[in-house]
Amino acid sequence: MSDLLENHIVDVIVLGTLVLSAVWAVLSPRLLRAVIGLAVASCCVTIALFRLDSPLAGVFELSVCAGLISAVFISTISLSQLETEESIAGASKERIRRYWYLPPLLVLVGIAVFQIRLVDFPEVARVGKDVRQVLWTERHLDLLGQVTVLLAGAFGVVVLFKENKKHER
Amino acid sequence: MLALLVLGPIAALLLLNLPWRNVPRWALNASVLSLAFAELFVAVSLPALLSGAGLPLLDQLHFGLVADDLTRIMLAAIGLVLGAATLVGQDSISGDRKHRLFCSLLLVSLTGMNATVLLSDFFSMYVFLEVTAVASFILIAQDRALLAIEGAFRYLILSAVAAVFMLAACGLLVLSAGGTSFDAVRAALSSGTEHGVLARVALGVFVLGMFIKGGVVPFHGWLPGAYGSAPSAVSVLLSGIVTKVSGIYALVRIVHSVYVPDAKLSMVLLVLGTVSILVGAIAALGQTDMKRMLAYSSISQVGYIVLALGAGGELGVVAASFHLFNHAIFKSLLFVVAAAIESRAGTSELSRLGGIGGKMPVTGATATLGMLSAAGIPPFAGFFSKLLIIVALFKSDHTYFAVVAVLASLLTLGYFLSMQRQAFFGKPAEGLEDVTEATSGFLVPALVLATITVFAGVLFPFLLDSSFSFLLLSKSLPW
Amino acid sequence: MNAELLSVYITAIVLVATAGLYYLLVTTNLIRAVIGLELVTKAVTVGLVLAGKLTGNTGLTQTLVITLIVVEVVVMVVAVGLILLGHKHTNGVDVRQLRNIKG
Numbered sequence: 053m054s055d056l057l058e059n060h061i062v063d064v065i066v067l068g069t070l071v072l073s074a075v076w077a078v079l080s081p082r083l084l085r086a087v088i089g090l091a092v093a094s095c096c097v098t099i100a101l102f103r104l105d106s107p108l109a110g111v112f113e114l115s116v117c118a119g120l121i122s123a124v125f126i127s128t129i130s131l132s133q134l135e136t137e138e139s140i141a142g143a144s145k146e147r148i149r150r151y152w153y154l155p156p157l158l159v160l161v162g163i164a165v166f167q168i169r170l171v172d173f174p175e176v177a178r179v180g181k182d183v184r185q186v187l188w189t190e191r192h193l194d195l196l197g198q199v200t201v202l203l204a205g206a207f208g209v210v211v212l213f214k215e216n217k218k219h220e221r
Numbered sequence: 222m223l224a225l226l227v228l229g230p231i232a233a234l235l236l237l238n239l240p241w242r243n244v245p246r247w248a249l250n251a252s253v254l255s256l257a258f259a260e261l262f263v264a265v266s267l268p269a270l271l272s273g274a275g276l277p278l279l280d281q282l283h284f285g286l287v288a289d290d291l292t293r294i295m296l297a298a299i300g301l302v303l304g305a306a307t308l309v310g311q312d313s314i315s316g317d318r319k320h321r322l323f324c325s326l327l328l329v330s331l332t333g334m335n336a337t338v339l340l341s342d343f344f345s346m347y348v349f350l351e352v353t354a355v356a357s358f359i360l361i362a363q364d365r366a367l368l369a370i371e372g373a374f375r376y377l378i379l380s381a382v383a384a385v386f387m388l389a390a391c392g393l394l395v396l397s398a399g400g401t402s403f404d405a406v407r408a409a410l411s412s413g414t415e416h417g418v419l420a421r422v423a424l425g426v427f428v429l430g431m432f433i434k435g436g437v438v439p440f441h442g443w444l445p446g447a448y449g450s451a452p453s454a455v456s457v458l459l460s461g462i463v464t465k466v467s468g469i470y471a472l473v474r475i476v477h478s479v480y481v482p483d484a485k486l487s488m489v490l491l492v493l494g495t496v497s498i499l500v501g502a503i504a505a506l507g508q509t510d511m512k513r514m515l516a517y518s519s520i521s522q523v524g525y526i527v528l529a530l531g532a533g534g535e536l537g538v539v540a541a542s543f544h545l546f547n548h549a550i551f552k553s554l555l556f557v558v559a560a561a562i563e564s565r566a567g568t569s570e571l572s573r574l575g576g577i578g579g580k581m582p583v584t585g586a587t588a589t590l591g592m593l594s595a596a597g598i599p600p601f602a603g604f605f606s607k608l609l610i611i612v613a614l615f616k617s618d619h620t621y622f623a624v625v626a627v628l629a630s631l632l633t634l635g636y637f638l639s640m641q642r643q644a645f646f647g648k649p650a651e652g653l654e655d656v657t658e659a660t661s662g663f664l665v666p667a668l669v670l671a672t673i674t675v676f677a678g679v680l681f682p683f684l685l686d687s688s689f690s691f692l693l694l695s696k697s698l699p700w
Numbered sequence: 701m702n703a704e705l706l707s708v709y710i711t712a713i714v715l716v717a718t719a720g721l722y723y724l725l726v727t728t729n730l731i732r733a734v735i736g737l738e739l740v741t742k743a744v745t746v747g748l749v750l751a752g753k754l755t756g757n758t759g760l761t762q763t764l765v766i767t768l769i770v771v772e773v774v775v776m777v778v779a780v781g782l783i784l785l786g787h788k789h790t791n792g793v794d795v796r797q798l799r800n801i802k803g
């Protein structure tokens with residue numbers, strides 16, 4: 053345990069913050085706070101990715117998840133104007149009833165998982181190519197998939213977001 | 222060469238959506254239909270095409286696409302259902318802009334499904350299944366009806382949960398096999414070390430994700446809502462092929478090419494299959510809406526496919542593939558009929574549809590053929606695929622399950638007869654006096670699909686020797 | 701990577717996934733359901749990258765993660781679009797609408 057704290061304190065802090073912000077996002081009664089919790093969790097994930105030798109993925113995670121997704125959520129919330137005082141007060145008793153299982157559940161699961169004995173994994177030399185090479189030379193099909201899904205998303209935006217015109221010709 | 226099957230629809234999609242002034246409906250329909258035909262052509266003549274020269278530009282692309290006889294069956298099914306959906310869409314979707322979006326999304330689904338049946342990597346399967354799923358969500362919700370939005374959202378959430386399972390499985394595969402391609406996984410499974418065990422677990426998690434996407438019990442909750450509330454042309458597409466490709470195809474592909482289930486896994490498949498069959502059939506009996514009854518029937522039939530895979534052996538795989546194809550045909554046929562009825566009578570509630578067979582004779586006739594095939598009556602195709610499944614069960618000493626399968630066929634017959642009686646026979650119900658036969662957009666696909674299901678059945682004893690023996694004898698034939 | 705650090709990673713992943721799944725199952729608010737989904741996806745992302753780091757295959761897993769992020773963004777945008785559309789219908793939405801979904 054002490055070895056853990058000495059050498060890997062950064063990792064422990066990052067992962068701890070991740071879990072805490074995730075739990076906070078789940079338990080907080082205000083929707084906006086939940087989104088902020090999600091954004092903080094995204095930042096923690098980014099740092100974790102950097103620590104795991106995956107800088108490019110970390111950058112993506114930061115810009116897309118922490119940035120874009122939070123922006124989308126916040127605009128959704130403001131567009132649908134959900135946060136009125138009455139709704140928060142009314143919902144809180146219900147919430148407590150539904151959510152109070154979660155912290156004990158998490159503690160139990162956490163302890164159970166932590167007890168599982170694992171082996172040391174030696175530092176492995178990097179296998180395979182660098183990420184940019186992999187992306188551009190090996191996984192062309194996935195690239196095509198990304199293009200297609202983005203196209204589909206564009207159609208989705210048109211179908212779902214465009215105002216209904218009065219006349220359909 | 223195979224890459225064209227995936228690039229073609231995207232190219233068509235881009236072409237159709239350039240900022241033209243106005244894309245006429247016939248152009249949209251023609252492009253989707255021609256792609257569907259091309260698909261059928263490829264399915265039939267694949268070996269000849271593959272032995273020809275490749276295109277130099279395409280060789281630069283490392284798509285890793287493989288094709289074997291299972292692929293051919295899937296391509297044929299995809300092409301047929303897509304064609305049917307296009308024709309139904311032509312007649313049931315009003316509004317040119319809507320129709321353009323519909324055809325564009327059909328092309329996206331086509332890309333996704335083609336890629337899924339051609340690829341050889343588990344992660345790519347996740348990507349393209351999500352592509353198809355996104356197209357499906359948008360298609361379901363395109364009319365912006367509240368019920369459809371709810372159905373689409375529920376499907377989205379469950380589909381995303383399934384995706385998470387698939388991704389977790391990919392993570393485990395990276396750990397155990399060093400990669401996510403079929404070859405890597407096959408190597409890990411046959412190595413026999415703890416890598417093999419982990420890879421097995423990973424495959425199990427992956428298949429769990431597929432079951433959620435495919436509507437296998439107990440993950441079928443989203444299915445009746447989505448099928449029932451979607452616009453008719455979309456229901457044809459969804460029930461005919463999308464759920465099958467998303468859900469069951471991967472299982473068939475895994476059993477066929479990557480890993481043959483051991484006794485425990487086979488038992489899991491057998492039990493899950495049986496439960497699906499029974500739950501679907503019993504629930505179908507109690508439905509009052511035609512589309513929902515058909516949705517539960519789909520759940521039941523998918524159970525048969527899983528049962529066949531549980532029976533195992535090469536006969537099991539052949540039976541599963543054949544039943545998959547047959548289901549695509551007769552289920553799309555029945556949904557086309559439902560769409561036709563809805564277009565004329567304005568409803569799909571069975572209680573309000575009495576006697577419509579008299580008013581819409583061709584529709585009624587094709588519906589009867591479809592139902593007979595689905596219920597497993599000879600000489601239609603459905604009978605033979607069910608027979609194969611039962612034989613496979615007997616041969617692998619699972620007689621108990623075989624008996625249950627036979628009894629469940631009686632249930633299937635039961636709910637279809639009930640549908641026939643309530644909707645098609647008898648005196649025309651009130652409000653249906655002015656109903657006339659459906660337009661050709663519905664009749665053409667109905668007739669084509671009905672013909673196929675009849676001929677596939679009649680010719681099956683002769684076909685069994687030639688084409689399906691390929692499946693029996695060959696494992697995966699790359700390129 | 702030593703065993704203890706690995707345990708910490710795996711515990712964190714499982715906890716976040718559990719929290720997200722619980723949220724997804726229990727909430728009646730559509731937006732919260734999407735947040736839960738995002739949390740679970742993050743857990744899987746970290747898991748994937750961890751698997752890559754352990755086997756030395758960081759290039760592959762980064763590629764997978766990048767693709768996965770792109771796909772999930774599109775799914776999320778569609779989800780949000782559906783929520784907003786549904787909101788237009790019922791105006792005041794989320795809790796009541798979901799009763800239909802959970803039922």
